[in-house]
Amino acid sequence: MSKLWGGRFTKKTDQLVEEYTASIAFDQALAEEDVQGSLAHVTMLGKQGILSADDVDTIKDGLHRVLQRIRRNDLEFSVSDEDIHMNIEKTLIEDIGSVGGKLHTGRSRNDQVATDMHLYLRRRVVEFVQLLAKLQEALVGQAKANLDTILPGYTHLQRAQPILFAHHLMAYVSMFGRDIERLQDSYKRINTLPLGAGALAGTTFPIDRHFVAKQLNFDRVYENSLDAVSDRDFILEFLSDASIIMMHLSRLSEELILWSSTEFRFIELDDAFCTGSSIMPQKKNPDVPELVRGKTGRVYGNLMGLLTVLKSLPLAYNKDMQEDKEGMFDTVKTMQGALQLFAPMIATMKVSKERMRQAVNQDFSNATDIADFLVGKGLPFRQAHEIIGKTVLYCIQEGKYLLDLKLEEFKQFSQLFDERIYEVLQPEQVVNARNVYGGTATVQVSDAIGRAESELALV
Ligand code: ARG
Numbered sequence: 001m002s003k004l005w006g007g008r009f010t011k012k013t014d015q016l017v018e019e020y021t022a023s024i025a026f027d028q029a030l031a032e033e034d035v036q037g038s039l040a041h042v043t044m045l046g047k048q049g050i051l052s053a054d055d056v057d058t059i060k061d062g063l064h065r066v067l068q069r070i071r072r073n074d075l076e077f078s079v080s081d082e083d084i085h086m087n088i089e090k091t092l093i094e095d096i097g098s099v100g101g102k103l104h105t106g107r108s109r110n111d112q113v114a115t116d117m118h119l120y121l122r123r124r125v126v127e128f129v130q131l132l133a134k135l136q137e138a139l140v141g142q143a144k145a146n147l148d149t150i151l152p153g154y155t156h157l158q159r160a161q162p163i164l165f166a167h168h169l170m171a172y173v174s175m176f177g178r179d180i181e182r183l184q185d186s187y188k189r190i191n192t193l194p195l196g197a198g199a200l201a202g203t204t205f206p207i208d209r210h211f212v213a214k215q216l217n218f219d220r221v222y223e224n225s226l227d228a229v230s231d232r233d234f235i236l237e238f239l240s241d242a243s244i245i246m247m248h249l250s251r252l253s254e255e256l257i258l259w260s261s262t263e264f265r266f267i268e269l270d271d272a273f274c275t276g277s278s279i280m281p282q283k284k285n286p287d288v289p290e291l292v293r294g295k296t297g298r299v300y301g302n303l304m305g306l307l308t309v310l311k312s313l314p315l316a317y318n319k320d321m322q323e324d325k326e327g328m329f330d331t332v333k334t335m336q337g338a339l340q341l342f343a344p345m346i347a348t349m350k351v352s353k354e355r356m357r358q359a360v361n362q363d364f365s366n367a368t369d370i371a372d373f374l375v376g377k378g379l380p381f382r383q384a385h386e387i388i389g390k391t392v393l394y395c396i397q398e399g400k401y402l403l404d405l406k407l408e409e410f411k412q413f414s415q416l417f418d419e420r421i422y423e424v425l426q427p428e429q430v431v432n433a434r435n436v437y438g439g440t441a442t443v444q445v446s447d448a449i450g451r452a453e454s455e456l457a458l459v
Contacts, residue, residue, distance in 0.1 A: 004086050013080075023322050024077045027084045029329055031070045033119035034084050035063050037112060040215040041195060042103055050106065050205050055099050062096040063103075083322075084116075085109050106205035107198070110229040110317040114194035117324070119216065121238055122190050124332055125183050131339040132176050132183075132245070133459040138346040139176075140452050143169040147442060147449075150427045151266060151356035152365045159363040162427045165356060166449070167440040173452050175248045179241065180459065186237045193218035197228035200316035230316045232306065232324050239303040242331045246296040249338050253289030256349070260286050265355045270348035273341070288345055292338045299334055302327030357427070364392050366402060366425045369433065370417075373424050377416040387413050 003009070039060060046056035066088055069075045081087040086109075093100035143166035153163035193216065196202070196209035202225045209221045222228030259266035269286055277283035309323045367388050374384035391413045395402060403425050410417040423429055435441035438448070 003080070004089060018080055018082070021082065021319070022079045023083045023325065024079060024081065024087055026326050026329060027113075027322075028077055028087075029325075030084050030113075030116040030120055031075075031088065032067070033116040034088050034112070035067045035070070036119060037115045037195060037216065038088070038103055039063055040212050041107055043215060044208055044212045045102075045105055045205075047211060048206055048208055050207070051102055055102055058096050058099050059092070059103050062092045062100060065095060066091050083109070083113075085112050106203040106207050107195070108200075108229075110199050111195045111197040111225075114197075114229055114231070115216075117232075117235065117328075118190055118192070118194065118218070121234065121328075122187070125187055125190060125238065128245075128335065128339070129180050129183050129459060131336070131343075132180050133456055134343040135339060135346065136173050136176050136452065136456055138343040139169045139173050140449055140456065141347055142166075142349070142351065143173070143445070143449055146351055146353070147446060149351060149353045149356055150360050150431055152359050152363055153440075159359075159365045161368055161434075162360045162365050162430050163440040164431055164442065164445050165351060165353075167445045170445060170448050170452065172248065172252055176245075177452070177455065179245045179248065182241045182244065183238075186234065186241060188219070189237065190234045191217075191219045192234075193221045194228035194231070195221075197222060197225035200226055200229055226316045230313075232310055232321060235324050235328055236303070236306055236310070239299075239306060239328065239331055242335050243296075243300050243303050245335060246292075246299040246338065249342060250293045250296040252342075253293040256289045256345075257286050257293075264359075266352055266359075268350040268352070269345060270350070272348070273345045288341050292342070295334050295338065299331050302331045360427045361403075362401060364395070364402060366427065366430045367392055369424050369430050370402065370421055372433075373421055374414060374416055379414075379416060 003013070042051065042056055042059045042063070045051040046053055051059075066075070069091075075087075075091060077084075077087045081090050089100065089103060092103065146165040146169070149165035150162050151165050151168070152159040153161050153168070193209065193213040195212050196207050213219075213221050222231070256267065256269065258264055260269055269288075271284070273286075273288050274284045275287045277285065305327050306324055309320050313320055370391070371381065371384040371388045374387060375381050379387075391402070391405075391410070394409075394413070395405065403422065407417065407419055410421060424433075432441045432443075435444060437444065
């Protein structure tokens with residue numbers, strides 16, 4: 001059989017042009033969605049009396065057979081049929097004969113491909129919400145096991161104030177919670193049906209777009225046929241959401257890599273998630289977080305790629321838009337891999353409470369608390385800050401930490417000090433003193449864990 005659009009042509013397509021313009025190598029990933037959309041379309045054509053009931057039955061049977069062959073992996077796609085839509089239509093016509101040619105009545109590949117993409121992303125978004133929730137679960141699990149683990153919190157990667165390790169992990173739970181919200185919000189726009197827009201202007205057939213939407217579980221249809229076939233915002237939104245998710249994963253990756261270095265030794269990733277070196281026998285490398293950090297780049301790239309493709313495109317469909325697919329598939333695959341690995345990697349990591357504690361005992365991260373102590377005695381904060389700055393400088397010169405100072409030494413800096421500061425300076429005290437909503441005090445973090453668990457139960 002010749003090309004489905006061959007009528008107007010007198011010459012064969014150049015072989016290189018066929019290869020260059022074909023998308024079948026990658027859009028075959030849309031095969032299921034394409035059949036799903038066609039089944040709903042042809043059912044509507046029957047209901048509207050545009051096709052006879054017999055024709056509709058024959059076409060539906062044929063489409064189901066195509067679907068089975070797709071699932072059995074027994075469909076040979078050909079480059080000369082360009083894309084998944086024409087490959088499937090051609091297979092259908094080969095199977096049921098010329099009645100198969102009635103399927104495309106009142107439809108264009110332009111609204112068809114857009115519909116397939118909506119169906120595809122709709123399913124993926126639901127899967128990603130689940131994967132993110134799994135990761136949150138793993139983080140919450142580690143947080144619960146580390147409600148008594150204190151480590152230095154950092155700003156500028158310099159020791160700042162002690163915090164609970166659970167509090168640090170729960171920050172990521174919040175971040176991934178926003179990612180879930182963003183995906184759920186984008187669902188509204190993903191779940192809008194373009195089919196029925198035709199090539200760009202609608203169709204002369206008395207179709208029922210709302211009936212198709214209902215069959216395919218779309219909440220609504222596009223208001224404007226030009227917009228329906230030109231819009232790729234929903235893919236951009238997904239790629240943006242994915243970029244933010246990967247950015248979060250990459251920040252966590254960076255911390256896991258730092259924490260598992262000999263310099264920190266705060267955590268140890270399970271052997272199952274690390275690899276060795278071909279030359280250095282002692283090595284255990286955190287390849288998974290490193291690769292996730294690296295692959296974040298390609299996910300950003302896919303977003304920039306599509307933004308750039310769409311910039312300046314006139315309405316409505318342009319072949320440029322075929323470039324929306326590979327980046328999207330790549331982002332789906334890259335992010336799936338990262339999220340699938342992250343949940344078990346977090347769940348199995350070993351946390352060294354002792355190393356973290358040791359670090360807290362050997363720093364000045366409790367300095368703010370003695371400043372606050374002096375404020376409690378009536379000193380303005382700025383003056384207290386200055387006094388403690390001098391005290392810390394003295395400690396550094398003497399090779400001591402604040403808890404090593406004798407009360408007389410403290411008193412050289414202010415007569416307001418008394419022996420209660422030794423209690424104030426204890427890491428547990430420092431942590432639990434931050435008893436504000438969202439703070440690092442044990443009661444607050446344990447409340448936060450409770451709230452996260454009840455939200456997770458809803459996902
Ligand atoms: N393979 C095309 C794509 O992915 C399908 C739509 C083609 N439409 C057209 N008028 N050439 O964008």
